[in-house]
Amino acid sequence: MIRLEKRPQPSRGWSYAAPVLAVLLTMLLGGALFAALGQNPVVVIRTIFLDPLFSEFAWFYRPQLLIKGAPLVLIAVGLSFGFRAGIWNIGAEGQYIIGALVGAAVGLALYPLESRWVFVAMVVAGAFGGWAWAMIPGLLRVKFGTNEILVSLMLVYVAESLLAAMALGPLKNPEGMGFPGSRNLSQYPGAANLDLIAGTGLHWGVVAALIAVICAYVALARHIFGFQVRLAGQAPRAARFAGVRPARLVLVCMGLSGALAGLAGLFEVAGPAGQVTIDFNVGYGFTAIIVAFLGRLHPIGILAAGGLMALTYIGGGIAQSNLGLPAAAISLLQGMLLFCLLAVDMLTHYRVRLTMRKVA
Template sequence: MIRLEKRPTPSRAWTYATPVLAVALTMLAGGLMFAALGKNPFLAIKTIFYDPILGEFAFYYRGQLLVKAGPLILIAVGLAMGFKAGIWNIGAEGQYIMGAIFGAAVGLAFYPAEHWYIFPLMVIAGAIGGLLWAMIPALLKVKFNTNEILVSLLLVYVAEQLLAAMALGALRNPDATGFPGSRNLQQYPAASNPEIWAGTGIHMGVVAALIAVIFAYILLSRHLMGFHIQLAGQSPKAARFGGVNPTALVVFCMGLSGALAGLAGMFEVTGPAGQIAISFNSGYGFTAIIVAFLGRLHPIGILLAGLLMALTYIGGEAAQATLQIPAAAIQAFQGMLLFFLLGVDVLSNYRIRLVKEGVA
């Protein structure tokens, strides 16, 4: 009989080993699934995990990897702060949209002027846009004790409607003879966020994501605020005894995650996306929730998880294109990764013991 025994303290070794084990199990189970679909499992796994990094066309994929991982990491780092404190901002997608709208609107307001300060102003506006959108669920929670999960989530759909209204209305390109969508910011140098080194995929948003990871790491491990965040999440009553102000914490965590999501949206609209369009948002805000948990809510973990998540997306697309693996199978494969990760997580808090029946 197999028994689970709770460890007195969580195992440090398993905390690091479980993600590796989960990836290995995903490859095994995914390989079986691909084999059942009549595809070569080894080739499929290689196409997903190896080719985008080291394969023949890696020079193209590698850039894509950072373009996709950047916003995921930037958003996930902010969300993780809240999740650690037990504050559930599920609406990063909406804050991401609002950051993009605010940032783009400031840039377009200056069009066609060329000043050095335009882009910095847009960065600030993007952060403020996300922050303000996150303040709605935060203040409602603080004042009326509403559930921030519902409010932040529903505000995503409000933001999407606003996005469409902007693309069709206030921010529509006046020179585009009726097509929805704003001017392309990539063609407006003062307001654009190009690759810093051509072909690498590294734009300002990727740099910002890296800075956010470092900032969050220091906050959590070295700063009293990070200590209070973790305390509030683990033991709310002890946090109250320790003098943590729950109102301030909700405002801080929602504000931080909103601002980072807003920044991600702003860097996306000025860089890879280029313009405010009806279909601007592509689910980064939701995927970032998975990335945050995949990375154990730890900044370094999130960095790796964001890259891994981006890899499965890019590798998955490649596998669809070159091996004709159905998109549903790729999604199932990504689902397996999360499933195994959460499943083997039990090993860090429990040990498995094989117990013989009938021992008295």
């Protein structure tokens, strides 16, 4: 008979071991899945997890790791604060889109002004756009008690429609021969978010992600805000006695995650993506949720998890072109990873006891 016994304190050892175990478990289950699809599981797993780093063409893939990882880390760091405090912003994808739209609109409005301040204005506008979009569910929750999960998610679909409207309407390139999509921002020197060191993939978004990780680490470990977030998550009643104002916490957590998601969108649209197109978003906002949990809602963990998730994107791309693996298999693998983590996480909070069934 198996019995679970709640640990008085979450196990430190298991909280580090669980993500590693989850990744290994995912490789096993994923391998079984790929085998069922008629692939050689060992080859596929190697292609996804190792080839981007160590293969012959790794010099080409390594910069991609930064490009794909930066938005994931940036968004996930923002989400982690809210998730710790029980504030569920699921609509980061929408905030990412709106941040990119607002930021790009500022850049396009100033075209062809030649000044580096254009980019600065875009960064501010991008963060503002994401913040404002996240404020909608935040304010609705504070004022009307509306569920922020559902509202923030509904706003993703609204943002996607808005993106399509903008790419086909106001932000369309006037010299684009009627093709949908905006001017290419990465070819507009004032606004471009290019590699700081050519060929490394190190753009301003990567810098911003690293700064966010450091700030989040300090805030969580040393600042009153981090303390309040942790308190609100672990003991909501105690938090109220300690003077944590729930409404303010909701607004700050939502705003912070929205602003960071907006920044991620702006850096993407001004750099790797280059232009506002109907389908420029690729679901970073949703994958970042997995990254946040896989990283144990801790900044350093998120950094590692973001790297790993970026790896699966790139490796998945390689597997798609070299082995003919369907694109959906990768998103399935990412979902599987989150499942495995949630399952293994039980060991952090509970002790498994094998007991003899007592005869009455």
